[in-house]
Amino acid sequence: MITFEGIPYEAEPAETVLDCLLRHGLEVPSFCRNGACQSCLLKVTSGAVPARTQAGLRLSLAQSGAFCSCICPTDKELTLERLESAQSYGSKILEVRQASSRVAIVRLSRPSGLAFEAGQFVYVRRTVDGIERPYSLASLPSDEFLELHVAIFPDGALSPWLSREVGAELEIRGPFGDCTYVADETEAPLLFAGTGTGLAPLVGVLRSALARGHKGPLYLYHGARDSNDFYFSSELLALRQSQPTLEVNELSTDLVQHVLERHPESKQFRSYLCGAPDFVQKLKKRLYLQGSPLARIHSDPFFSKAPSGVTVSAAP
Amino acid sequence: MSTLYEKIGGEAAVEAAVDVFYRKVLSDDRISHYFDTVDMDTQRAKQKAFLTYAFGGPANYSGKAMRAAHAKMKLSEGDFNAVMENLGGTLKELGVPDELIAEAAAIASSVKNDVLNK
Numbered sequence: 149m150i151t152f153e154g155i156p157y158e159a160e161p162a163e164t165v166l167d168c169l170l171r172h173g174l175e176v177p178s179f180c181r182n183g184a185c186q187s188c189l190l191k192v193t194s195g196a197v198p199a200r201t202q203a204g205l206r207l208s209l210a211q212s213g214a215f216c217s218c219i220c221p222t223d224k225e226l227t228l229e230r231l232e233s234a235q236s237y238g239s240k241i242l243e244v245r246q247a248s249s250r251v252a253i254v255r256l257s258r259p260s261g262l263a264f265e266a267g268q269f270v271y272v273r274r275t276v277d278g279i280e281r282p283y284s285l286a287s288l289p290s291d292e293f294l295e296l297h298v299a300i301f302p303d304g305a306l307s308p309w310l311s312r313e314v315g316a317e318l319e320i321r322g323p324f325g326d327c328t329y330v331a332d333e334t335e336a337p338l339l340f341a342g343t344g345t346g347l348a349p350l351v352g353v354l355r356s357a358l359a360r361g362h363k364g365p366l367y368l369y370h371g372a373r374d375s376n377d378f379y380f381s382s383e384l385l386a387l388r389q390s391q392p393t394l395e396v397n398e399l400s401t402d403l404v405q406h407v408l409e410r411h412p413e414s415k416q417f418r419s420y421l422c423g424a425p426d427f428v429q430k431l432k433k434r435l436y437l438q439g440s441p442l443a444r445i446h447s448d449p450f451f452s453k454a455p456s457g458v459t460v461s462a463a464p
Numbered sequence: 465m466s467t468l469y470e471k472i473g474g475e476a477a478v479e480a481a482v483d484v485f486y487r488k489v490l491s492d493d494r495i496s497h498y499f500d501t502v503d504m505d506t507q508r509a510k511q512k513a514f515l516t517y518a519f520g521g522p523a524n525y526s527g528k529a530m531r532a533a534h535a536k537m538k539l540s541e542g543d544f545n546a547v548m549e550n551l552g553g554t555l556k557e558l559g560v561p562d563e564l565i566a567e568a569a570a571i572a573s574s575v576k577n578d579v580l581n582k
Contacts, residue, residue, distance in 0.1 A: 179533075180513035181524035184478075186506065204479075204512075206505070432504060437487055442508055 151227045152190075159222030165190065166217040176217060183219040190217045194227035206443055208326035236273070236321045237262050241314050242293055248379035250300055251345055252311035255293040259320060264289060265329065266352030267420070269448060270322030272296070274306060281306045284349035284422070284448065285323070288359060294320075297348035297379075325349075327420055327446045329356035335364045339419040341407055341431060343371040346423025347380055349448060353420050358391060366394040367411070371403035371423070404431045408438075415439040421447040468520035468567050472560060478519060481554050482512045488550040495546045498537060518551060518572040530578040539580055548572060 150157050152169060159168040166188050169176050179187040183201060191213040201215040214231055237259030245253045256272075264270070266288050273280035287295035300307045309316070327349040330336075338357060340350040347370050354368065372378055378398045388396045399406055404427065411417070414435050421428045428447045435445055473480075486508055490496050499507060517523035551572055555565045576582075 179510070179529055180516070182513065182516060182522050184509060184516055184523065185513040186509040204509075429500070429504075433490060436504065437491060441483070442505055 149225055150222055151225075153229060153233075163222050164218055165220040165222055165226070165228070168222050169217070178218055181218045183216040186216065188216055188218045189214045189231050191215075191229045191231050191233070192226055193229055195225050197226065206326055207330065208328055232324070234322050234324065235261070236319050238317065239294070239320050240317045241310070244311055244314055246311075247297075248376055250377065251379040252298045252300060253379075254296045254298050254310060255287075256296065256318070256320070258292055258294050262320065262323070264323035266356040267327035267329070267349040267446075268323035268325045268352075269327075269349065270294075270320045270324070272306070272310065273319040273321060274309065275317055275319055279305050280321070282324075284325075284327070284352060286348040286351040286355070288352075288355050290359075295348075297345040297351075299345040325448055327353055327422065327448055329353050329360065329362075330418060331360055333364075333418070334360070334362050337365045337367065337417050338362065339367050339369075339407070339411065339414065339417045341369040341371070341403060341419070341421050343403065343423030343427050344377070346421075346428075346448075349422050350420055351380065351383075353446075354387070354394075358387070358394075363393070366391070367397075368394065369397045369399060369403055369407055371399050371427070374400055403427060404434065407431060408434055412438070417444065419445045421445065468564060468571075469516075469522075472519045472555075472564055472568070474521070475516075477558070478512060478515050478521065481515055481558055482508060484557060485515060485550060485554040486511045488553060489547065492546055492550060495543050498539075498543070514572075515551075517575075518568045520567070520571055525575065527575070527578045530575050531581060534579045535581055541580065544576055544580060 150159060150165060150168060152174065157168055157172050160171075163171070166176055166178055166181075176190070177187045179185040183203065186205070189209070192215060193213060197215040197220050201220045202210040205214055239256045239259050241254060242257055243255040247253050264285060266285055269282045269284040271280045272283050283296040283298065285294055286297055287293060296310075298307050298311045300311050302308060340354060342350045350368065354366065357366065368384065370378060370380070370384070381398065384396045384398075388394050397406075415438070417435075417440060419435055419440065421431050432445050432447055436442055489511070490499055513523050513525070517525045548569060552565055552569060555568060
């Protein structure tokens with residue numbers, strides 16, 4: 149017996165989860181039917197799936213319960229959801245600080261039930277009209293607030309409101325994403341490269357690394373159009389002064405080229421890339437071609453596979 | 465009698481081959497532009513499924529799915545040959561004997577008409 153999105157379905161003997169759901173008329177994408185292509189991923193919320201259904205998945209995906217439904221048997225009780233489903237939580241705007249002409253640091257109340265890791269993102273939803281946008285979490289789970297870096301688009305649907313209405317109520321849905329600190333390799337060099345408010349998840353992961361005593365070198369690159377856009381300079385400077393292993397670079401030149409010239413050997417790195425989609429795609433490809441495994445390159449998926457079909461261009 | 469998949473080395477061989485192959489494809493100026501906007505993690509998983517199939521392994525590759533996946537790309541004979549070359553180069557680099565490479569190439573070639581939408 150499997151339960152999918154709250155509804156129980158009877159399985160036939162030797163049937164896979166995917167086949168069972170398809171037979172009941174549900175739409176689940178699939179391709180190779182062999183546990184390789186990851187088209188058919190679902191999320192298990194209760195029950196245990198065999199380890200082989202999670203082989204080859206990113207650690208963060210596997211930890212969130214993702215598995216290949218096409219090779220998963222139905223002989224045990226399983227409660228399942230789609231990958232992009234997540235709970236909603238009530239929150240409100242606590243504090244807004246204008247960090248530059250285009251960016252505000254916004255603090256939201258931290259919903260007690262929300263379990264997340266710094267660097268993941270959530271959808272912020274305005275309750276009155278349901279408009280939502282993704283924002284990365286730059287604060288630690290141990291903080292009493294959630295910190296967002298909000299790029300203010302004067303004609304934007306949400307950002308002018310979010311960077312102004314202290315006290316306003318909103319909803320948070322998430323968390324998503326795999327820009328998170330990996331705890332079991334404290335010696336690895338970490339590369340953080342981001343443009344604009346793509347810095348937010350990098351700051352989240354960096355804070356997490358520092359809180360857990362990361363020993364390897366930390367290289368942070370923040371790219372922006374001009375010096376007025378380096379909205380987090382003083383905070384980064386303070387971090388650097390307290391942390392000799394941290395190197396901070398703020399650049400308004402070609403960030404991809406700069407990073408590659410500085411780090412021609414990046415195989416051992418764990419890299420976090422966020423910000424403008426073309427920047428992320430380009431640097432990710434170059435690091436991969438230099439020999440870095442894709443599983444060691446973390447980037448936000450806003451532009452390629454935003455949950456629930458929400459299309460978003462280049463939000464932080 | 466062992467199968468081609470077993471002779472090549474099974475899942476471990478596919479895992480060893482997929483990054484060599486995908487890097488070759490991404491570095492190949494003839495075809496790399498097709499991959500500029502696709503999600504690399506998703507694409508790597510697809511390449512792995514393709515190699516499993518070409519190695520005679522358990523991959524359920526239906527002609528219909530291959531056709532649907534490539535229909536809008538308007539690929540040419542040259543594009544297909546470039547991929548085949550990269551497949552051959554990958555296997556050679558990994559020390560697979562020529563006769564097994566030929567077997568894998570024959571399997572991969574069987575999807576040609578579906579990929580080229582013919």
